[in-house]
Amino acid sequence: MGCATPGRVATAVCLRCRDGCRRPTLARDSFRGVAGVPLLQAVSVAVAGEILIATLFGQAMAWHLGLAVVLAVVLVLARAVVERRSLVRIDLIRGAPSAGVLATLAWMGHAAATRGTDRYMHLGGDVVHLLAAGAWLGALPLLAMVLVRAAQRQSVEFDRVALITTRRFSGIGVTCVGALLATGTINAWYLVGTPAALIGTVYGQLLLTKLAFFAVMLALAVHNRLILTPRIQEAISPKAEVARVAMRRITRNARVETTLGVAIVVIVGALGISVPGAHTEISWPLSFALDLNALDEDHRLQHVFSALILIGLVAAAFALRSFRRERRTTGFVAIVVATSSLALFGYLSVIPAHPTTYARSPVRYTTAAVAAGATLYRSNCETCHGADGLGDGPAAMSIPVRPPNLTSGHALHHLPGDLYWQIAHGIPGTPMPAFEGRLAPGEIWELVTFLHALADDQVARRLTSRVSDWRPIIAPDFPFETAGGEQETLEEQRGRYAVLLVLYAYPESRTRLIALTEARATLERAGIRVIAIQFDARPPVTAEGIDPAILAISDPTVVTAYARFLPPLSGAPEGTQPRDAEVFIDRNGYIRSVRIGPDSAPANRVADLVRDADQLGREPRRPPAFGIHMH
Amino acid sequence: MTVSTTLRAALGLGVLLTFASNALAHAFLDHAAPAVGSTVRTAPSAVKVWFTQELEAAFSTIKVIDAKGNVVASSDKAVDASDRTLLRLAVPALAPGKYRVVWRVLSVDSHVTEGDFTFDITP
Numbered sequence: 001m002g003c004a005t006p007g008r009v010a011t012a013v014c015l016r017c018r019d020g021c022r023r024p025t026l027a028r029d030s031f032r033g034v035a036g037v038p039l040l041q042a043v044s045v046a047v048a049g050e051i052l053i054a055t056l057f058g059q060a061m062a063w064h065l066g067l068a069v070v071l072a073v074v075l076v077l078a079r080a081v082v083e084r085r086s087l088v089r090i091d092l093i094r095g096a097p098s099a100g101v102l103a104t105l106a107w108m109g110h111a112a113a114t115r116g117t118d119r120y121m122h123l124g125g126d127v128v129h130l131l132a133a134g135a136w137l138g139a140l141p142l143l144a145m146v147l148v149r150a151a152q153r154q155s156v157e158f159d160r161v162a163l164i165t166t167r168r169f170s171g172i173g174v175t176c177v178g179a180l181l182a183t184g185t186i187n188a189w190y191l192v193g194t195p196a197a198l199i200g201t202v203y204g205q206l207l208l209t210k211l212a213f214f215a216v217m218l219a220l221a222v223h224n225r226l227i228l229t230p231r232i233q234e235a236i237s238p239k240a241e242v243a244r245v246a247m248r249r250i251t252r253n254a255r256v257e258t259t260l261g262v263a264i265v266v267i268v269g270a271l272g273i274s275v276p277g278a279h280t281e282i283s284w285p286l287s288f289a290l291d292l293n294a295l296d297e298d299h300r301l302q303h304v305f306s307a308l309i310l311i312g313l314v315a316a317a318f319a320l321r322s323f324r325r326e327r328r329t330t331g332f333v334a335i336v337v338a339t340s341s342l343a344l345f346g347y348l349s350v351i352p353a354h355p356t357t358y359a360r361s362p363v364r365y366t367t368a369a370v371a372a373g374a375t376l377y378r379s380n381c382e383t384c385h386g387a388d389g390l391g392d393g394p395a396a397m398s399i400p401v402r403p404p405n406l407t408s409g410h411a412l413h414h415l416p417g418d419l420y421w422q423i424a425h426g427i428p429g430t431p432m433p434a435f436e437g438r439l440a441p442g443e444i445w446e447l448v449t450f451l452h453a454l455a456d457d458q459v460a461r462r463l464t465s466r467v468s469d470w471r472p473i474i475a476p477d478f479p480f481e482t483a484g485g486e487q488e489t490l491e492e493q494r495g496r497y498a499v500l501l502v503l504y505a506y507p508e509s510r511t512r513l514i515a516l517t518e519a520r521a522t523l524e525r526a527g528i529r530v531i532a533i534q535f536d537a538r539p540p541v542t543a544e545g546i547d548p549a550i551l552a553i554s555d556p557t558v559v560t561a562y563a564r565f566l567p568p569l570s571g572a573p574e575g576t577q578p579r580d581a582e583v584f585i586d587r588n589g590y591i592r593s594v595r596i597g598p599d600s601a602p603a604n605r606v607a608d609l610v611r612d613a614d615q616l617g618r619e620p621r622r623p624p625a626f627g628i629h630m631h
Numbered sequence: 632m633t634v635s636t637t638l639r640a641a642l643g644l645g646v647l648l649t650f651a652s653n654a655l656a657h658a659f660l661d662h663a664a665p666a667v668g669s670t671v672r673t674a675p676s677a678v679k680v681w682f683t684q685e686l687e688a689a690f691s692t693i694k695v696i697d698a699k700g701n702v703v704a705s706s707d708k709a710v711d712a713s714d715r716t717l718l719r720l721a722v723p724a725l726a727p728g729k730y731r732v733v734w735r736v737l738s739v740d741s742h743v744t745e746g747d748f749t750f751d752i753t754p
Contacts, residue, residue: 054689057741113684113740115716275657279683479666486675487665539672553672 060107067104071097102130110191110276118190125186132179135172137261143169144254147247159243163232166250170225177218193278196289196358200282203274210267213260220253228253282358289353290346305345312341354421361416363445365452367478370564371557373450376443380435389454399431407455419448453564460565465595467584467612470622473565473591475499475583478558480531483540483548490531494589497529498613501583502550503559504532506541508579512598517547519606526613527587535559535579566596584612588622658684658738660746661716670751674725678704678732685715690737693718698729715739727752 051058074094106112106126114122143165150162188198188207198204231246319334363369377385384399386392389406396403404411414422423444426434435444456473463473477491493499500523504513516523516530523530530550534540537559540551566581578596586592593612595605661681665671678695687710694705704722711717718734730752735745 050689055687055737055741056739108741110740113738115685279657479669481672484673486673487669487671489662489666555670 056112057108060104060112064101064104064108067097067100071101098134099131102134103127105130109272111187114190121186122190125183128179129183129187132176132183133264136176136180137258137265139169139172140254140258140261144251144258147251147254151244151247151251159232159247162247163229166224166229166232170229173221173225177221180214191276191278194282194358196282196284197277197280199286200284200358201277201280203271203277203280206267206271206274207277210264210271213264213267217257217260217264220257224250224253282360283355284353284357285355286353288350289357290349291351301348305349308341308345308348312338312345315341354418354425356417356421356424357415359417359420361420361445361448363442363449365449365474365476367476367557367561368555369446369449370453370476370561372443373446373448373453374560376439376447377450377454380439381447384431388457389451401430403432406451407458412455416445416448416452419451420444423447453561457564460591460594461567463565463567463591463594465593466608467586467592467615470590470592470619475501475585475589475591476561478554478561480533480552480554480558482531482552490585491589493529493587495587498527498587498616499585500528500530500609501562501585502530502532503535503562503581503583505535505579506543510543510546512580513543513550514545515603515606516550517545519603520547520550522606522610526610527617528609528613533558565591566594584609586616590622592616657742657744658682658686658716658736659744660734660748663732663748663750665750667748668750670753672753674727674752675722678720678722680718680732680734681714682716682718682736682738684738684740686710686718687737687739688715690743691718691735693720693732693734695720695722696731696733697725703730725752727754 052062053059071094074097078090078094106123109126111119111122111126146165147162150158192198192201192204192207198208228246228250232243232250315334315338319331319338322328322331322334382393383395384391384393384403385406386396386403391403391405393403422432423439424434424436424441426432439447452474453476459471460473462471475490477489479487479489481487490499490501500516502509502512502516513532516532520530531552532540532550533552533554537554537556539553540548542548562583563581565583566578580598581596582594583591584593584595659682660667661683663681664679665675678693680693688708691710692705692707693709695703697703703725704720706720709718709720711719718736728751729749731747731749733745733747735743737743
């Protein structure tokens with residue numbers, strides 16, 4: 001509450017800044033506390049009041065503490081009135097504030113920060129999770145106490161009470177466990193997000209520990225319910241000794257479950273002060289991982305994998321059933337089948353992995369990053385890997401292992417984090433050296449970004465001046481300003497307009513620009529926005545007949561990055577830049593067509609564009625180009 | 632241990648555990664206009680900074696400092712009413728030069744982050 005949390009160290013965190021700046025902006029955990037004033041000043045009525053009233057978690061905390069006070073009062077008074085009121089009303093009067101005390105915790109946790117409609121789902125799931133956990137962990141000690149008393153007294157009366165309590169607790173247990181599993185899965189979906197984050201972040205590892213404890217609790221509860229409770233039922237009949245042993249076991253189990261429950265609550269506390277796995281760096285701790293990316297390419301492999309998993313699960317279930325029916329041999333055979341099936345699945349899908357394999361690049365796919373990466377590539381990589389990444393550089397012939405084609409499908413299968421590791425640490429057993437001493441981490445990530453563009457270049461060679469099949473060529477982002485307007489970015493157009501990026505030279509492209517001005521209304525109706533940038537990145541021209549709204553200025557990296565996607569000029573020496581080029585980018589941020597050279601029939605071109613936009617409108621929806629949730 | 636002692640112990644533990652929840656998730660800078668580290672030709676009328684989480688208006692501040700270190704604009708009520716992930720600061724007409732934006736925000740789940748970035752205005 002405005003005070004510093006002891007033990008928190010100020011850390012500098014590299015921001016996943018969307019603008020991909022080379023110098024990361026630092027966000028520091030502030031140990032001066034929420035109010036930003038020294039500790040003594042912070043402990044004041046004004047600051048405390050403002051926090052409690054003006055912030056969401058402050059309001060939640062106010063409710064939380066208020067309801068706790070109400071609960072305390074009710075607990076004290078309830079004993080006094082128990083003789084005069086029915087038990088059900090007592091339960092409600094005691095239950096309501098305690099449910100409130102638990103539920104308000106949800107608004108002080110990570111769920112409160114989820115945005116959009118997911119927020120209600122997440123908060124609702126969290127509230128149910130808290131209530132179910134509270135009910136289960138609250139009832140367990142009581143169960144243990146009743147059973148201990150029954151064992152001490154050793155009378156039929158107490159045994160009957162113990163039996164009834166155990167049976168009723170089973171009902172609560174089943175409901176709570178079901179609710180915990182369902183809501184826990186929802187929460188994990190929001191806060192962890194991916195299996196890689198489950199294993200590769202502190203949050204995920206804490207969650208796995210919690211799940212392990214929960215699994216043990218669950219196993220004990222199942223044992224209680226299915227094996228021990230029926231034995232107690234026979235307490236009233238001749239098998240009293242068996243029943244007594246069962247009751248002792250249940251008591252012991254209940255105690256163990258309570259301890260595990262408390263341990264889980266401690267872990268939950270640790271989870272509450274950790275950054276959720278979905279919002280933090282993933283550092284993969286194992287040296288291998290399961291590569292399910294291969295499934296995208298090979299459909300036969302997909303079927304094989306599914307079949308193996310299915311066989312494994314069915315065999316495991318069959319084994320369980322066989323053992324329950326005391327059929328040992330069939331059980332063992334089934335176990336062997338299950339293990340070998342899953343082992344084969346593992347063998348087929350395992351790949352070497354490194355700590356950065358699942359890391360997300362802090363560098364966004366922008367023209368600035370591609371241009372910086374291109375410069376680094378020229379000075380560090382081109383000698384062996386060649387200007388186009390095909391492995392045909394001048395030094396390639398003289399090294400023992402030929403550099404791979406960096407633009408091929410196999411190379412592209414590597415996750416960006418894998419490429420980062422290979423550049424930073426080299427590949428043992430090959431001449432690929434380690435660059436981490438020579439290049440900063442940001443520079444290596446820029447190289448990885450450039451490799452993406454390099455691979456896209458090859459695919460872009462198949463682009464024509466009309467939109468054809470979809471290929472995932474992402475249009476690199478860039479900021480630009482229109483005359484008299486504020487700065488915008490290409491990415492902001494996504495979901496709103498298709499963009500016709502026109503690269504021009506003045507005065508050669510004058511006719512083209514006038515034609516575009518005249519067609520502007522038509523293009524806008526078709527959902528196309530025109531952005532025209534000079535090849536030499538000069539400020540927009542002011543000339544008669546040209547609408548300033550289509551002219552923009554940006555930095556030179558836009559031209560260097562987009563020039564790579566243009567087809568070569570026919571009949572001109574290599575390396576000549578066309579004086580007039582257009583890149584058509586659809587509403588999802590993918591490059592769909594390119595055109596260069598003087599336009600013989602501008603009106604036809606406009607009609608073509610309108611038809612293309614119409615065709616795009618009828619395409620199935622694609623994932624947007626920058627759909628990755630980056631922090 | 633008698634039942635009442637157990638109950639009291641449990642109550643005490645429960646009260647203790649009430650304060651165990653202190654959530655932390657950070658509001659990081661998502662993107663800004665003018666873009667981080669960029670150069671603009673026309674002086675912007677406002678500096679806008681978007682964050683990855685919603686912010687608490689009461690404790691989020693932003694200021695713009697020019698190359699000489701003078702604060703040209705600042706606000707501690709800058710959270711946009713319609714988009715709580717946006718800090719919007721109106722700035723006066725800025726002369727060409729390098730500017731630094733310094734922000735300090737409180738996210739809705741009670742964590743403070745701060746940072747800064749620069750942008751250039753050249754005619």
